[in-house]
Amino acid sequence: MQKRLSEPSIIRLCLIYRLMEELEHHGVSRVHSSKIGENIGARADSVRKDMSMLGDFGNNLSGYDVSRLKNHIIQKLGLDRDRNACIVGLGKLGSAIINYIQHPGSSIRIVAGFDNNLNKLELIKSPIEVFPAYRIEEIIAHKKIGLAILAVPGDAASKTAARLIECGILGIINFTPVVLTSPKKHVFIRNIDLVTEMRILSALLSLDTGEEGDGISS
Amino acid sequence: MQKRLSEPSIIRLCLIYRLMEELEHHGVSRVHSSKIGENIGARADSVRKDMSMLGDFGNNLSGYDVSRLKNHIIQKLGLDRDRNACIVGLGKLGSAIINYIQHPGSSIRIVAGFDNNLNKLELIKSPIEVFPAYRIEEIIAHKKIGLAILAVPGDAASKTAARLIECGILGIINFTPVVLTSPKKHVFIRNIDLVTEMRILSALLSLDTGEEGDGISS
DNA sequence: GCGTGTGAACTGGTTCACAGCG
């Protein structure tokens, strides 16, 4: 088929990739589109369509070949490109993230952490090199860092983000409560806000239960 | 207007709510739809449509009244309902989250943390009560907990989630790398996976730059 | 007979465009 992949497709493919890793790890070698759909919360239909989007991809009555599919996705999404990333803000959350994300064999590598509290820097026993915030520009350029995880306090968020983008950062995962929007094309931002997520859940529950809360508007 | 709110609308409204808090905090009392849109990464159009969905809502040439809008959203989304939440898995990430999410005056309160490593429990100096994992059922029932944040290791994820749902948990924020899908209606799950997020960014960048990686298919 | 591949129909969410009102 070969059309431009839509964003939902890209996201699904990333999820499928994750699933393939898991299946491969458990020694499963083939999957059906229905099984995939079940596991990533999508319909078998959409999964098949994504597969066909991946560009012609042979398969038969026993489903898809796990490792072939995995490699196909890597190829197509360019997930094998080496990417250097950094974490900005090494509070509890920032430093916790480091361990979660470093996963061996990944092409995305966290190569630096920044914080402007120098004392904190000394304390951190971390697997990555940490630097004071004033060296952001220098290090990003020097280490060719393209991605950033932002975990600074909310009030520093937009200034820091602007600064990162100024340095040439092209992708930011924003853990700050402030919603960031990309100031230019070719820069991608993904906002992850715990509090908002909780609220979304809460709202979904409230609306699901039917209780609208029209509030006897006097 | 008054139709059922779509999920994208709900999400936008939660973001708008967040923004209103911020504006209110800075003493701003009125906003235009365009300003709102800019800040939450949506079009003014959609924002206005959401407003109209909120149920009739008067406004004039100077835009929307910040605190009124805020309250309206609270009302409509039921964000004022008290919700008790728990964190399951008190590793680095789990314990980091506690601080991020507890925010005074919120109707969502984290009232318990669980981990099966008892030693760890002693060490944690946390603002919430922590319990060993075997007491999950008991405590959830007793404290009327409806939401859970899941931050256990990946291989324990689905079992733990199933257990939580069994206890009557209706909403889960899943920080595990395993994609969870809701096994029943009325249970909502939001997956947040750092590694997948990074990959999505990486894929967006690769595809954006145009380099497809068709791979000289022999 | 199952499971895939894919054009066709559908859906609902976004964007447009314009009327209304301070």
Place this chain on the structure above:
DNA sequence: CGCTGTGAACCAGTTCACACGC
């Protein structure tokens, strides 16, 4: 005039439905 409110047009993505291949 600016900005909002909202029906109408549009469009992307999802779902359907059926043909094909093992």
